[in-house]
Amino acid sequence: MARRKEDHELLRRRKGTGAHYVSAAGYVVTGRVQGYEHRLIAERVLGKPLPSGAEMHHVDGNRLNNAHSNLVICPSTTYHKLLHSRAEALKATGNPSDRRCVRCKEWDSINNLVHHGQNERFKHKACEAAYRRQLKAKRNG
Numbered sequence: 001m002a003r004r005k006e007d008h009e010l011l012r013r014r015k016g017t018g019a020h021y022v023s024a025a026g027y028v029v030t031g032r033v034q035g036y037e038h039r040l041i042a043e044r045v046l047g048k049p050l051p052s053g054a055e056m057h058h059v060d061g062n063r064l065n066n067a068h069s070n071l072v073i074c075p076s077t078t079y080h081k082l083l084h085s086r087a088e089a090l091k092a093t094g095n096p097s098d099r100r101c102v103r104c105k106e107w108d109s110i111n112n113l114v115h116h117g118q119n120e121r122f123k124h125k126a127c128e129a130a131y132r133r134q135l136k137a138k139r140n141g
Contacts, residue, residue, distance in 0.1 A: 025063075056073060
């Protein structure tokens with residue numbers, strides 16, 4: 001994710017203090033307690049440690065914005081991925097329930113797409129059939 005000019009200013013100010021730094025993943029790490037700042041803020045607001053497996057979601061997508069109003073505690077990786085998927089669909093089509101076909105890359109209603117398992121990606125039946133024909137042709141080719 002590209003950082004904004006204000007974010008670079010924040011990094012410069014924090015870099016010299018020794019109290020905070022930004023990890024390679026782009027998250028603010030506190031120097032005092034040695035933890036991701038967003039997780040420490042969420043734990044402080046909750047009044048207890050985060051549950052096992054919990055992940056943090058930054059609503060505005062800016063990993064440096066750790067205002068508690070910008071943080072959502074996700075109970076699992078699956079839920080966190082769902083938030084990102086719905087935000088991407090909303091931005092692309094205006095409908096958070098739409099999904100992108102993994103074969104043709106077009107956005108569509110989930111009513112026009114298929115998937116077979118919880119971790120299976122969405123695809124059009126026709127796109128999947130064409131993909132399988134291509135695979136078969138390559139094997140027989």
